[in-house]
Amino acid sequence: MTASQVDQDQPGEGRLAHAPADHPPVARPRVGVVLANLGTPDATDYWSMRRYLNEFLSDKRVVDYPSWKWQPLLQLIILTKRPFSSGAAYRGIWNTDRDESPLLTITREQTRKVAEGLAAAHGDGVLVDFCMRYGNPSTDSVLRRMQAAGCEKILFFPLYPQYASPTTATANDQAFRTLMQLKWQPALRTVPAYFAHPDYITALANSVNEAYAAAEESPEVLVASYHGVPKRFLREGDPYHCQCQKTTRLLRERLGWEPDAVQTAFQSQFGPEEWVGPATVDHVAELARRGRKHIAVISPAFSADCVETLEEINEEIKESFLAAGGERFTYVPCLNDRDDHIQALLAVIENELAGWC
Known part of the structure; x- marks a missing residue:
């Protein structure tokens, strides 16, 4: 059904041309964009x-x-x-003012800014919302709400710069599960990993430069800490480890720094399996033992600050560095709702919307 097939009775809904008088209202066709993040209690x-x-x-x-x-x-x-x-x-x-997690607060603000950017380019023809893979708002509820609002085409955007089975794939899985239950499925596109997108790399570099400029003395080493995965995932074909390494390299090149100035590590390991490494909590302690007194840590795999960054990095990993002899620890916040990050997300979205808008 195209817009020409609907007679608009009021904004957002109408009746099918030549349909019986008792035909239920049909929403005006629109394109939907859903930003999907990990989740929150x-x-x-x-x-x-x-x-x-x-x-x-x-x-x-x-x-x-x-x-x-x-x-x-x-x-x-x-x-x-x-x-x-x-x-x-x-x-x-916890964000006590809104009684919610920082991830929820930040994702909502990212969505608002993305919606504003798309509205400026496409008017009200694009509807933007967000969902969580775990917790609320659920993927199922958001996709159903968007379909009810007339979204016959939906761009589903997992907010993970690097692809991984436990993040990108499971977010897509959940979207597909909803489609399996719908009588009328919207067309669905999923956004691929954007770990090397130049606008994303530029935003990361800008955030590092700003953090270094605000520090009394520049850190000696920047550690790019990514969420870990079992090492067998790499052997089984998951590209996550390789994409993380490339993001670090591109960030270093964008900054114009020497190779040892930016190092890759992986956090949040659990269980008896061997995980990709080095483990961030151990790596920062080793840097301290080697005489590094001031380091910075950034989390390029997280699009928004969450418990893994605000608590694990800025507390547990920081304590590991200081306990091993380090003196100053600088945490570089996630890109969150920075304007350059929003522009990067919009660039990715516009590319993936090609032919739809």
């Missing part, structure tokens, strides 16, 4: 954290062990203890 209490962690850790893309082996361990041991520690970590960074 609804609150920091035990049961809210348990619900969130259960959804997250039951995802086969995140933990791909056989259910008969993993679920008893998860339900009987991990989920009896971890909601307490995770809740404490979230309480330390």
Whole structure:
């Protein structure tokens, strides 16, 4: 159905041309853009954290062990203890003014700014919203709401610069699950990884330059810390590790720095498997033992600050560096809703909307 096939009775809806009088209203056709992020608990209490962690850790893309082996361990041991520690970590960074996690606050603001940019270019023909893979607003609820609003074509944008099975793939999986339940499926495009997009690299470099300019003395080393994955993922064809390495290289080249001035490490490791490395928490301690007194850490894999950056990096990893003899630690915030980051996201979106708008 095209716009010419709908007679508009009021903004946003109308009736099909030549349709019977009792035909239900049909929304005006539009294009939808959905920004998808990892997720957030609804609150920091035990049961809210348990619900969130259960959804997250039951995802086969995140933990791909056989259910008969993993679920008893998860339900009987991990989920009896971890909601307490995770809740404490979230309480330390919680946006108390809005009673929500920083990730939710930032993603909402990113969405608002992206919507403004697309409205300036396309008017009201593009509807923008956001969803979370785990927690709320759910992917299913947002896609259904967009379809009800007339979005016959939807661009689904996982906000992960580097592709990984536990992030990009599971976000796409969830979108496809909704499509499987719909009588009338919208056309769906997924946005590929943008780890090497020049506007994204420029935004990262700008954020580093600003952080260094604000420091009393420039850090001696910049550590690019990415979320870790098991090493076997690399052997099984997941490109994440390689894309992270390329992002670091492109960032270093954009900054014009020597190779040793920007180093790659990986955080958030758990379980008995061998993970890609070096582990950030150990690497920063080693830098301190080697005499580095001031380092900076940036998180290029996260589009918005969250518990892994605000709590893990700015507290746990920072403490590891200082305990090993380091003296000054600079955290370079995620790109969040910086204007240059929004422009990078808009450039990616406009490219992927080609032929639709």
